[in-house]
Amino acid sequence: MEESIFGALQLLVVGMITVFLILTIVINLGKALIVLVNKFAPAEETSPKKNPTAATNSIDANTQAIIKATVDKLTNGKGTVTHITKI
Amino acid sequence: MNEIFNNLYEMTALSNLIADPSYLIMYAIAFVLLYLGIVKHYEPLLLIPIAFGVLIANFPGGEMGVLQASETGEIIKDGKVYNIWEMSLPAIAHDLGLMNFLYYMLIKTGFLPPIIFMGVGALTDFGPMLRNLRLSIFGAAAQLGIFAVLICSFLMGFTLKEAASLGIIGGADGPTAIYTTIKLAPHLLGPIAIAAYSYMALVPVIIPLVVKLTCSKKELMINMKEQDKLYPSKNEIKNMRVIKIIFPIAVTTVVAIFVPSAVSLIGMLMFGNLLKEIGSDTSRLFDTVSNSIMNTATVFLGLCVGATMTVQAFLNWTTIGIVVGGFLAFALSITSGIMMVKVVNLFSKKKINPLIGATGLSAVPMASRVCNEIATKYDPKNHVLNYCMSSNISGVIGSAVAAGVLISFLS
Numbered sequence A: 001m002e003e004s005i006f007g008a009l010q011l012l013v014v015g016m017i018t019v020f021l022i023l024t025i026v027i028n029l030g031k032a033l034i035v036l037v038n039k040f041a042p043a044e045e046t047s048p049k050k051n052p053t054a055a056t057n058s059i060d061a062n063t064q065a066i067i068k069a070t071v072d073k074l075t076n077g078k079g080t081v082t083h084i085t086k087i
Numbered sequence B: 001m002n003e004i005f006n007n008l009y010e011m012t013a014l015s016n017l018i019a020d021p022s023y024l025i026m027y028a029i030a031f032v033l034l035y036l037g038i039v040k041h042y043e044p045l046l047l048i049p050i051a052f053g054v055l056i057a058n059f060p061g062g063e064m065g066v067l068q069a070s071e072t073g074e075i076i077k078d079g080k081v082y083n084i085w086e087m088s089l090p091a092i093a094h095d096l097g098l099m100n101f102l103y104y105m106l107i108k109t110g111f112l113p114p115i116i117f118m119g120v121g122a123l124t125d126f127g128p129m130l131r132n133l134r135l136s137i138f139g140a141a142a143q144l145g146i147f148a149v150l151i152c153s154f155l156m157g158f159t160l161k162e163a164a165s166l167g168i169i170g171g172a173d174g175p176t177a178i179y180t181t182i183k184l185a186p187h188l189l190g191p192i193a194i195a196a197y198s199y200m201a202l203v204p205v206i207i208p209l210v211v212k213l214t215c216s217k218k219e220l221m222i223n224m225k226e227q228d229k230l231y232p233s234k235n236e237i238k239n240m241r242v243i244k245i246i247f248p249i250a251v252t253t254v255v256a257i258f259v260p261s262a263v264s265l266i267g268m269l270m271f272g273n274l275l276k277e278i279g280s281d282t283s284r285l286f287d288t289v290s291n292s293i294m295n296t297a298t299v300f301l302g303l304c305v306g307a308t309m310t311v312q313a314f315l316n317w318t319t320i321g322i323v324v325g326g327f328l329a330f331a332l333s334i335t336s337g338i339m340m341v342k343v344v345n346l347f348s349k350k351k352i353n354p355l356i357g358a359t360g361l362s363a364v365p366m367a368s369r370v371c372n373e374i375a376t377k378y379d380p381k382n383h384v385l386n387y388c389m390s391s392n393i394s395g396v397i398g399s400a401v402a403a404g405v406l407i408s409f410l411s
Helices: A005-040 A061-074 B002-011 B014-019 B022-038 B044-057 B089-096 B098-107 B112-122 B127-131 B133-141 B144-156 B160-171 B174-184 B186-201 B203-214 B224-230 B240-258 B260-278 B280-307 B317-347 B366-378 B385-410
Strands: B074-077 B080-083
Touching (some): A005 B133, A005 B385, B002 B014, B022 B044, B098 B280, B112 B280, B127 B133, B133 B317, B133 B385, B144 B160, B144 B317, B160 B174, B160 B186, B174 B260, B174 B385, B203 B366, B240 B260, B260 B280
Antiparallel strands (some): B074 B080
């Protein structure tokens, strides 16, 4: 790169164009992803949440609450407890 | 007896302090930074290690100050010349002290900035950006300050490489500023790192100042949620989880193809984010990256950056020029983001609050929090945090790309 004011101006032009270009690509990439995911992998239909209590009468409420809290933390709130079996 | 007292006096730092009172200025700077971090809560996780680094680096005889190497790697200590590139790490620790060992191992090698980016990625949620993709473009506009200050600094007498390192402060991204400076002008790393991190910590002061000078009350009261109701978005997201997993992989691939020199930053940012988004399968890695690794890296980065701010390195005209130029870069980046929003508002029915442009620089999420506070001050119901996060996160990508361009053209 030439050590002159033209070199600095060239960097300004090239740099700003590149940043705009890359972010425009990222934005359009995001839009394309949304369209594709909406088409090919829309959210799985969530079945009505089963009440784990009904299936696990033998486990006390306190233990169930601890298990639910642990699953919630480990899955970042995405997982649900549907059945608890004592082994 | 007199000799004993004389030796005792010489043993303490008092003799040096009396001989060179400029150390007191550095203590004052350290105390002000500590005050801002502890009492005012300005980025305490960052500012307190930096401020303490400044403090311990400036006790004569303590050997905790980082000795800056010249462009050829030469360091002069106690009249003896060392070449940092020819010294082993144990020799650095033995001859130059613990802080120089940490600095040359973790910072000068460029190790910590990508590691910090990985932690930042793990703590970043791309959800607000994906929900408001249109606003992400303001993350590009806010990079203008980098290049504008590059030109100003060049005209002031800095070389292009030095000017680029100075300009990158305008990206408001500490790790990016350090990484770029290591590649382009390593001899300026100390003052640039200090300026970058100090201004990042002072975001709650600088953004309101620039906003006050450039925005009207009417503009600041533009309610983004009401605008969304009037002109709803066409991009409804049906499965955010899948998009959030694919997005970091896709962005890394695209950026790697176009600007390979930005991959070390963007790649690590996206890797950290991917670990977060995958969920339970990588939760242990996510936990390590976002807590243990990130916290360790922050502690060492903060202390080492602070320790570069020795009286010899800081109180000179080059450093003062960098501090002034850095502020200009920072303010210009915020202003250019705001101005682009104003231009878009001229042509668009759906109005945008200019605060979204002000967050186009990095400093995630502090810039967004500050702008949200400004918006709610004018209208308590106008929460713009999610919208600001969109341009704020894209600003991280934008500044890393700008750094990549500078490194590609100048190194």
